[in-house]
Amino acid sequence: MSVDSSVQGIFAAFEAAAENPLASSRAWKAANGTPVVGSFPMHFPGELAHAAGCLPVILQENHEPITVGHGMIYPFYCGYTRSVVDQACKGDFDFLDAIMFGDHCVQVLGAADVVRAKLPNTRVHFYQLISSMSDPWSHSRARETFAGLKEGLEEMIGRTIDNDAIRASIRLFNRNRQLLRKLYDMRRSGTSPLTARQMQLAVKSSMVMDKAAHSALLERLIERLEATAATRQRGVRVYLSGHFCQAPKLGILDLIESCGGIVVDDDLYHGQRYISTDVDDAGDPLDALAKWYLERNLKVPCPTRVDQNADWETYLLGAMAKSKADGMIVLMAKFCEPHMYYYPEIKEAFEAKDVPHLLIETEHETTALEGIRTRVEAFLEMVKRQTIAKAAAAARLETGVV
């Protein structure tokens, strides 16, 4: 694929893949003859599908209105679930060679049943990952699950998957994650001029593109960014939290920044959550993947898991301090049960520490952006005043003038 290697050109390539993931993977399949394995978010080890010679693609919520899908699923489901059902009903997934997944969110399971019914000629396989992360058998069960997934892939391709091939795929995926994390580091330290929209396009495209091709683009991008001295952005430093299976709408990210916020870090799945943890590339690869699965939840705790060794709210407070964020905006996809369950923990912890946050509920259907704008503006104004007041109080303490 020839790509304009300017920053603009690289982002055009990311955008093409991120915003039209099915067209992009269909084109890749046609050009390379590679089987395409679709997966649901959020814990599917694409490394195994890659080692089987397939292109792993994380199925995305699209921007289309949900129409025929409403004949198969109730409206009180999250936008991701309804969109996936709608895409399956419209035949958008017909080119996929398989859909494999391991997460057990009850709404996604509902979608999975419909997807299987609508794609009678496609392998729609489920390998249920243990979601209780701190049991004595969590590791061994995760390993057993990944072994089952490997077996399913082997059955599909008609040959065994070599451990060396899995290790090579692990290295390739690690490299990609490391490059994306580098972009995150640059953003936190203020040496990257990238917007929240661009950060999402970089991560989301990684979920649907061939990893080697994506990493090549990232390497060029980082070179270009390092060669250009970034002007330090001014504004309220915002941490973005939430949104799991579906990417937040780009319009909301633009809005936050247009209101005077600078997104300095996030725990979004289409962000830091996806790239937080590497897999050991030595030893038994299934063991390594099981270890990755459990460690990932300690790095960036996920409310879809239960884990006695992780606290999402504590993580968020720490991440905000690390990125010197002044306020947090929580983006919650409407009907997302894991998020709704956990939100009171965050709310209480943030209020106890007097750290400001704003909850915004988002929907698949066009959100009333102007209503959100008013709330974001008010929030950022409040955070700005609070930050100034805190700085003044700290200065008074330092000078002894009270």
Add this chain to the structure above:
Amino acid sequence: MGNFFNAAEVPVVKANRLQSSSLNNRMVNDYWTEVFNAKAEGKLVCWYEGVAINPLMQAADIRWVHGEAWSALLAARNNEGPAQEAAEGRGYMKELCSYARTHIGCGVLAQNRGVEASGSSFSDALGAGLLGERVPAPDMFISAYPYCSTGQQWDEMLYRLFGKKIPIFNISVPWVWGNKKDAGYLTGAEFKEATAYMVRQLKECIKWIEQQTGKKYDYDKLSEIMAYTKKAGELRMEAIDMCAVKPAPASFFDWTTSLAPVNFVPGGPQIVSYFETVKAEIAERVRVGEGAIPNEKYRLFWDGIMNWNKIGWLANKFAGYNATMVAGRYTHMGFWHEHECIDVNDPLEGMAINYLVCPINLSAPLMIEEIIKLCKKFEIDGMVLHAARTCRAFSNPQYLIADAVQKRLGIPVAMIEGDMVDESFYKDELVNARLEAMMEAIEGKKRMIIPNAA
């Protein structure tokens, strides 16, 4: 002649409910009284939800609070409001499972009172005051939720609400999906593996229970409890089978009020005796040709979870249509219905199997086959699918079920929206309109068939 199915013209008819279900109320009251007295009697209390793991606790002399049962009781006695408001006050949103919101709300109420895990006493008689405040605080949690991710998170949030100080044990229940060709109901390599995995976890759970009680686990007691449970399950399914006759002697609504003895009431001679009484009453009704409603013309199937706020109202409503709600997924595809799998001398495998094939844990193709069998067996004319707004676990496969029964059995369906214990999601007029349309379609179909047959 007016439109018979128009809600305004439907006569008020009272369903002929089983007399024996009043015995159930007594057992339920006794059970909750024991729960309320637990701390005063020095008993440990476990909070849990989901499948009926209560025999595990009963054998260890632990008292148990089943979250759904507790929430349903509060709703049935119009006492759910304060708990739901307490949950909302802490930031739990209305779209969350209403059972969970109600139960977590009780946790919030307990926290507000400063209740500690031990030493609190709730010995008031059942029926007076604010029920939501009367459930004893937990000494432990066991989470064993099939299919629904919400279940495990509900327990986790309770664990966190009580300051992560109360021990919790998680049993992960695999969904019966079926990747392989040999996958079927109760059969196939995946099902066998899932059963073995469940048994391993149940054994670990028993070891954990020993740690909590400090006593050796009494496996003989478990066998004894499971012998009663198996017998109760057997009698219940035999009585259910007797309802295939016309008119059906008992309805789905009767079976919903008979769930407690096979769900959370202690296993003992009383639950066997209860179903013997129920079965005898049904046998007598069959003998004299007495139906669950005065004039059965139509036979319906209820898919989905129960709407506890509306149970009596719905039973009478369908009686007004001369329609018996004969069977349902909730009542007929769970609650020790696979009693034959239980070996009372070594009950864990049979328990695991029953947990795995509960009414939400089968993937749609397997579930649909079981529903179709029931529709044929009970000669169903139409299906009502209750889309419980906050129970996606039950609502998930309903479009697939509706499609299958319409295509394969040619029976009309009605999808109605409601909820388990949050009445605000229920709208009478919408329900009326959909039910009327279905009843018209059933009647139309019968009229088409009769002349042809003649």
